[in-house]
Amino acid sequence: LLQPAVSVGNVGQLAIDLVISTLDMTKVGYFYTDCLVPMVGNNPYATAEENSTELSINAEVYSLPSKKLVVLQIRSPFIKNKYRPFCETLLSWVKSSKCARVVLLSSSHAYQRDDEQLLGTPLRYLLTPDLEKAVGGRVQELNWKEMEKVAAYPGISDTDKVLHIPGGGITKLLFTESCSKGIQMAVLLKFCSEGDNIPDAFVLVNYLNEWLQLIKSEVSTSNNSTDPSSQWKIPSSWRLLFGNGLPPALF
Amino acid sequence: MATFFGEVVVAPSRAGLDEEEEAREETPEDLEIRREIEKKRYRHRCSRGGQIDVLWTWKSGGCAEELLVCSRFIVAIGRNAAAFLSSFILDSVCWEVVGVVKLWNEWCRTSSTTNVLPTDSFCLFYRLISDPTVLLCQCSCYVAEDQQFQWLEKVFGSMQKKGLQVTILSTCPVADYKTQESTLTLASPFLKALKTKEFQDQVCCPLLEQPNIVRDLPAA
Numbered sequence: 001l002l003q004p005a006v007s008v009g010n011v012g013q014l015a016i017d018l019v020i021s022t023l024d025m026t027k028v029g030y031f032y033t034d035c036l037v038p039m040v041g042n043n044p045y046a047t048a049e050e051n052s053t054e055l056s057i058n059a060e061v062y063s064l065p066s067k068k069l070v071v072l073q074i075r076s077p078f079i080k081n082k083y084r085p086f087c088e089t090l091l092s093w094v095k096s097s098k099c100a101r102v103v104l105l106s107s108s109h110a111y112q113r114d115d116e117q118l119l120g121t122p123l124r125y126l127l128t129p130d131l132e133k134a135v136g137g138r139v140q141e142l143n144w145k146e147m148e149k150v151a152a153y154p155g156i157s158d159t160d161k162v163l164h165i166p167g168g169g170i171t172k173l174l175f176t177e178s179c180s181k182g183i184q185m186a187v188l189l190k191f192c193s194e195g196d197n198i199p200d201a202f203v204l205v206n207y208l209n210e211w212l213q214l215i216k217s218e219v220s221t222s223n224n225s226t227d228p229s230s231q232w233k234i235p236s237s238w239r240l241l242f243g244n245g246l247p248p249a250l251f
Numbered sequence: 252m253a254t255f256f257g258e259v260v261v262a263p264s265r266a267g268l269d270e271e272e273e274a275r276e277e278t279p280e281d282l283e284i285r286r287e288i289e290k291k292r293y294r295h296r297c298s299r300g301g302q303i304d305v306l307w308t309w310k311s312g313g314c315a316e317e318l319l320v321c322s323r324f325i326v327a328i329g330r331n332a333a334a335f336l337s338s339f340i341l342d343s344v345c346w347e348v349v350g351v352v353k354l355w356n357e358w359c360r361t362s363s364t365t366n367v368l369p370t371d372s373f374c375l376f377y378r379l380i381s382d383p384t385v386l387l388c389q390c391s392c393y394v395a396e397d398q399q400f401q402w403l404e405k406v407f408g409s410m411q412k413k414g415l416q417v418t419i420l421s422t423c424p425v426a427d428y429k430t431q432e433s434t435l436t437l438a439s440p441f442l443k444a445l446k447t448k449e450f451q452d453q454v455c456c457p458l459l460e461q462p463n464i465v466r467d468l469p470a471a
Binding site for chain 1: 399400428429430431433434435436445448460463466467469
């Protein structure tokens with residue numbers, strides 16, 4: 001199960017949009033939940049007039065049987081105090097549907113990084129102990145960086161180190177609950193800030209692709225560089241993210 | 252994010268409610284405010300409990316489980332849509348009041364009276380006298396996020412939904428409409444629609460294009 005956390009810059013959700021759109025996934029269901037703000041619109045992945053009129057709501061499930069992939073997309077924020085029940089329901093669904101593993105795409109506030117985190121890659125991962133056993137080796141091969149723990153009380157030197165994911169929404173809760181419930185979960189996150197988060201989404205989805213190989217990453221032989229952005233299909237609903245056209249009378 | 256003056260503030264998330272707010276420890280003031288709001292909401296719960304209650308005039312005490320047979324349900328959400336119904340559809344000759352929603356939230360409060368002024372916040376249900384399966388709802392009050400699901404369950408829970416056709420009327424500011432051109436030059440007001448697969452009738456206006464969406468009670 002691949003899903004986003006509603007987090008800073010909505011990067012996880014944007015990345016999931018890219019996955020669903022590129023792999024042309026089929027909608028197989030939705031969550032009827034009182035935990036998310038209601039919203040509805042027409043098909044966000046429409047490619048033509050014919051497929052543009054299917055309604056879409058705030059929590060929908062898509063699947064691609066050929067890759068044994070199920071994707072959950074979340075499109076609205078949590079209602080106050082409802083994020084816990086949602087996480088509980090979600091994890092019990094993961095268990096009851098015998099889902100093998102969960103991959104959570106998320107993000108964290110870039111401004112909360114410490115000096116070391118400011119250097120190098122802005123991408124991090126986390127694995128629950130059960131998944132560590134299965135894919136820990138692969139992750140080492142990919143040279144990925146694990147999300148660092150921080151001191152529980154900054155400034156005091158010998159305190160316990162805890163996991164802290166500011167701006168990550170339900171990421172930490174889902175991860176800690178998965179650890180204790182023996183669920184195989186991986187968290188992939190990027191440090192970012194609010195703004196135009198489309199490039200962040202591309203970076204995150206390519207990070208995911210290094211591991212899951214959802215699409216073939218092509219290397220262009222002519223100029224010896226990869227342009228990974230071109231292989232992901234941008235959904236039609238990403239139009240006009242920054243407002244409408246300008247009135248001509250303005251000039 | 253750092254502001255111009257060098258202070259670090261939490262940037263508001265485009266998502267509206269960054270989960271950070273939920274996960275953060277509540278300050279004593281936050282806790283107090285939340286407790287007061289909950290107390291107020293509790294005080295306004297009617298006898299059957301719950302933040303929202305739907306009172307139907309046709310339900311006597313004995314048959315509380317009786318479902319209203321409904322073939323067409325028209326819901327007008329918001330003051331404009333409610334005013335539309337008042338101006339063009341409703342009258343005391345053809346329509347009778349059959350229900351009222353009682354709720355309280357920080358933005359508005361409705362009462363169980365059915366004698367309302369247009370400027371009140373209310374949520375009333377009417378039935379067409381000549382065809383009692385046609386139901387109409389005028390909801391000019393604001394239904395808070397965490398009450399919307401309850402509203403839905405309680406209202407639709409009282410209906411027998413076989414063969415039911417629901418029409419939802421609502422308004423949105425033109426400035427919220429996302430389009431290639433500027434909204435300044437758009438001929439407004441204009442109608443847009445969303446419909447489910449099951450709706451087979453002709454729709455009287457174009458469908459709402461992406462990336463526009465509908466939220467809150469109409470979406471619910």
